Amino acid sequence: xxxxPRIKLLLIxxxxxxxxxxxxxxxxxxxxLTALLLDIMLRANILDALKRIRHFLxxxxxxxxxxxxxxxxxxxxxxxxxFTFISSAGLLNGAEFALRMGIIILASIIATTEKGRGMTDxxxxxxxxxxxxxxxxVTIRFIPMFREEFASRLTALKLRGxxxxxxxxxxxxxxxxxxLSPTVAGSIIKSRExxxxxxxxxxxxxxxxxxxxxxxxxxxxxxxxxxxIAYVALFAAVSIKIGGII
Numbered sequence: 001x002x003x004x005p006r007i008k009l010l011l012i013x014x015x016x017x018x019x020x021x022x023x024x025x026x027x028x029x030x031x032x033l034t035a036l037l038l039d040i041m042l043r044a045n046i047l048d049a050l051k052r053i054r055h056f057l058x059x060x061x062x063x064x065x066x067x068x069x070x071x072x073x074x075x076x077x078x079x080x081x082x083f084t085f086i087s088s089a090g091l092l093n094g095a096e097f098a099l100r101m102g103i104i105i106l107a108s109i110i111a112t113t114e115k116g117r118g119m120t121d122x123x124x125x126x127x128x129x130x131x132x133x134x135x136x137x138v139t140i141r142f143i144p145m146f147r148e149e150f151a152s153r154l155t156a157l158k159l160r161g162x163x164x165x166x167x168x169x170x171x172x173x174x175x176x177x178x179x180l181s182p183t184v185a186g187s188i189i190k191s192r193e194x195x196x197x198x199x200x201x202x203x204x205x206x207x208x209x210x211x212x213x214x215x216x217x218x219x220x221x222x223x224x225x226x227x228x229i230a231y232v233a234l235f236a237a238v239s240i241k242i243g244g245i246i
Contacts, residue, residue, distance in 0.1 A: 001041045004221045005114050005122035011038060014228050015107035019100045023239055025092055028099040034231070035106035042113045049109045052144075060101045068094030111140075117212070125215050131204070138194070142187065150183045 015038075018031045039046050050057065071090035111119060119140075123133035157164070157179065164175060 001043075001220070003042065003224060004215055004217055005118040006125060006215065006217075007221045007224050008042075008110050008114060009119070009122055009126075010225065010228060012107045012110050014232060015110075016104055018232070018235060019103035019107070021239075022100075025096050025099065027235070027239065028096055028103065030235075032099050032103050032106065035103050039106055039109050042110060044109045044113045046106075046109060049112060050105075052147075053105065057105075060098060064094040064098040066094075067097055121211055121213070121215055124209075124211070130209055142191070145190065146183065146187050149186050150179065153179045153183055 015031060015035050019028070022028045022031055036046075068086060068090040071093045072087050073089040075088040114122075117137070120133050120137040123136060124130055154164070157175070162175070164172060167175065
């Protein structure tokens with residue numbers, strides 16, 4: 001399904017907002033299912049995106065487990081004597097956190113379905129100044145570049161015979177600290193090269209810029225807008241009338 005980039009931004013804003021305002025795990029599950037269906041309909045490469053952020057996913061699972069262990073209210077599930085290790089409320093809190101973060105990740109994957117200058121053009125069409133829209137697009141492109149820079153430094157360290165997996169936590173932190181400085185320095189050098197290239201091409205020479213393609217909403221875009229309004233209205237009505245289900 002081909003949608004206007006502005007509609008994709010609308011979908012991202014809707015999903016992330018509902019992830020924040022949803023009351024319990026049932027509503028969060030419904031929003032997560034909606035986000036997954038939208039990714040499939042937009043033909044997003046979900047597995048590839050999740051593979052790239054696999055380390056972040058493990059952090060989410062870790063935080064969810066910590067939350068489930070620290071909340072002691074509700075029915076005791078695992079306990080030793082009077083001390084409760086895992087409670088029903090703790091499990092719900094951990095699951096809700098994992099679902100919220102999962103919704104945000106699935107919503108952000110929608111942005112990966114837009115190639116080239118699509119998102120930049122969408123931000124400009126939404127009356128955002130071109131300079132800010134350009135900075136947003138450059139920032140998004142610099143994130144994988146920063147990751148690749150860090151990965152190359154890590155590979156160079158492994159080629160010198162240092163097995164980071166066998167180091168204790170203190171030495172790991174020290175090694176990653178040493179890797180961070182040259183990685184940031186390399187990113188700064190690349191940003192300066194980008195700034196020089198922009199000046200050479202007379203960036204901001206004229207107050208108004210032309211666009212290669214003029215974004216126009218089609219019938220399917222208007223249909224999605226109506227569907228989003230109806231979905232949010234139904235979600236709000238059910239949340240207000242029924243409240244928390246669990």
